[in-house]
Amino acid sequence: MARYTAEHKSATRQRIVERAGHRFKTHGLSRAGVTAVMSDAGLTNGAFYAHFASKDDLVAAVVTEQLDRQRNWIASLTGRKPAESLVREYLSPAHRDDPASGCPSAALLDEIDKSTGQIRDAYTAGIRDVADAILGLLGEPRPEAAHATVLATVAAMAGTLQMARAVTDPDLSDALLERGVAIALAALGIEPMQPVTHTDH
Amino acid sequence: MARYTAEHKSATRQRIVERAGHRFKTHGLSRAGVTAVMSDAGLTNGAFYAHFASKDDLVAAVVTEQLDRQRNWIASLTGRKPAESLVREYLSPAHRDDPASGCPSAALLDEIDKSTGQIRDAYTAGIRDVADAILGLLGEPRPEAAHATVLATVAAMAGTLQMARAVTDPDLSDALLERGVAIALAALGIEPMQPVTHTDH
DNA sequence: TGTACATCAGTGAACGCGCGTTCACTGATGTAC
DNA sequence: TGTACATCAGTGAACGCGCGTTCACTGATGTAC
Numbered sequence: 001m002a003r004y005t006a007e008h009k010s011a012t013r014q015r016i017v018e019r020a021g022h023r024f025k026t027h028g029l030s031r032a033g034v035t036a037v038m039s040d041a042g043l044t045n046g047a048f049y050a051h052f053a054s055k056d057d058l059v060a061a062v063v064t065e066q067l068d069r070q071r072n073w074i075a076s077l078t079g080r081k082p083a084e085s086l087v088r089e090y091l092s093p094a095h096r097d098d099p100a101s102g103c104p105s106a107a108l109l110d111e112i113d114k115s116t117g118q119i120r121d122a123y124t125a126g127i128r129d130v131a132d133a134i135l136g137l138l139g140e141p142r143p144e145a146a147h148a149t150v151l152a153t154v155a156a157m158a159g160t161l162q163m164a165r166a167v168t169d170p171d172l173s174d175a176l177l178e179r180g181v182a183i184a185l186a187a188l189g190i191e192p193m194q195p196v197t198h199t200d201h
Numbered sequence: 202m203a204r205y206t207a208e209h210k211s212a213t214r215q216r217i218v219e220r221a222g223h224r225f226k227t228h229g230l231s232r233a234g235v236t237a238v239m240s241d242a243g244l245t246n247g248a249f250y251a252h253f254a255s256k257d258d259l260v261a262a263v264v265t266e267q268l269d270r271q272r273n274w275i276a277s278l279t280g281r282k283p284a285e286s287l288v289r290e291y292l293s294p295a296h297r298d299d300p301a302s303g304c305p306s307a308a309l310l311d312e313i314d315k316s317t318g319q320i321r322d323a324y325t326a327g328i329r330d331v332a333d334a335i336l337g338l339l340g341e342p343r344p345e346a347a348h349a350t351v352l353a354t355v356a357a358m359a360g361t362l363q364m365a366r367a368v369t370d371p372d373l374s375d376a377l378l379e380r381g382v383a384i385a386l387a388a389l390g391i392e393p394m395q396p397v398t399h400t401d402h
Numbered sequence: 403t404g405t406a407c408a409t410c411a412g413t414g415a416a417c418g419c420g421c422g423t424t425c426a427c428t429g430a431t432g433t434a435c
Numbered sequence: 436t437g438t439a440c441a442t443c444a445g446t447g448a449a450c451g452c453g454c455g456t457t458c459a460c461t462g463a464t465g466t467a468c
Binding site for chain 4: 049
């Protein structure tokens with residue numbers, strides 16, 4: 001009946017959402033245009049509205065998909081102390097230097113808070129699930145107010161990553177990440193397996 | 202010789218920078234236009250280039266002025282435990298609900314990291330001075346790696362404020378601020394004078 | 403199996419709009435004499 | 436003190452450009468018979 005199957009259409013939509021995620025996190029929600037996103041997906045601008053009602057609609061879908069992807073990554077962490085691994089990988093130079101495939105909160109949070117209710121609702125739901133995934137990594141006994149503590153720790157790590165990306169002094173940036181690890185581990189009540197190093201003074 | 206005195210011109214420039222600060226923090230760097238900023242300052246768009254070489258030039262001036270203003274606010278804090286007051290006022294509902302006159306890091310950090318080197322340099326210099334001002338509030342003995350620890354704490358608080366602004370659930374937002382206070386105080390090695398309350402569970 | 407048809411994802415040009423920036427012009431002012 | 440002049444902050448229209456969105460059209464496909 002249709003030119004393509006339903007699977008083909010949903011695969012295309014998914015591809016647009018993924019590429020848009022990269023572009024939004026690299027250039028920001030405002031600076032990344034629909035035409036560029038569609039071009040990334042190998043399509044032309046006009047096809048956009050066969051998949052989304054508006055750019056805001058895409059942004060909401062991207063926020064949901066990005067947080068879902070992050071949740072899956074968290075759930076996949078293994079090892080003796082997966083929560084400690086999470087903190088160390090999150091606040092690593094590799095993550096700082098690769099925003100395109102990194103944390104959506106670090107890249108987009110303060111544009112999200114200037115966005116529509118639909119987008120902020122999508123963020124709220126998604127970040128709750130991220131917090132629950134992190135809670136799943138923490139052994140018992142969990143601290144009181146655990147859910148909010150975990151979210152506040154995620155927010156703190158996201159802010160640290162943002163600042164580490166914004167400053168132009170590489171030594172300062174590295175020092176921020178190191179201190180951020182210590183702060184996040186303490187916030188989660190994790191005794192570090194390896195000491196947090198100090199290269200600054 | 203000139204139509205107006207040098208004082209008049211620099212006062213006008215200062216007024217533009219201040220109003221731009223409010224507008225940038227409310228709407229973001231990309232979404233706030235030159236015409237709107239000039240209108241806020243009681244001028245028309247054309248006069249902008251008598252004061253700034255470009256919009257990026259204005260953004261850099263705004264970043265510098267905003268951080269300088271924040272530094273002055275920090276230096277003005279008094280009381281027995283001024284650093285604890287700083288944390289509690291920073292992570293207060295009042296600050297969350299008034300981004301226009303609030304912290305530039307919380308409002309702009311992840312647009313700054315996508316900006317020009319001039320703007321990122323201005324941010325780097327300004328935030329260092331903010332950290333020094335906070336160090337001035339902390340009594341001896343200061344923790345090792347104090348400067349970077351203070352900056353990481355500021356970054357953590359900024360991220361927490363961003364998330365508290367982005368989520369659409371007011372209870373979650375309040376809980377984030379409360380847990381953020383506990384995390385920031387612990388990061389700075391401050392024993393709270395009043396306990397950090399838990400309204401969540 | 404072969405053919406005519408209906409579907410609709412995708413094309414690409416065009417829309418109005420607001421952006422950052424430019425520019426010819428204005429007119430209130432301080433200075434020169 | 437009075438007057439002619441030079442200055443330049445500020446005006447307001449216009450520039451090219453990229454944005455989000457619309458739309459007439461295309462053409463490969465699955466379905467009907």
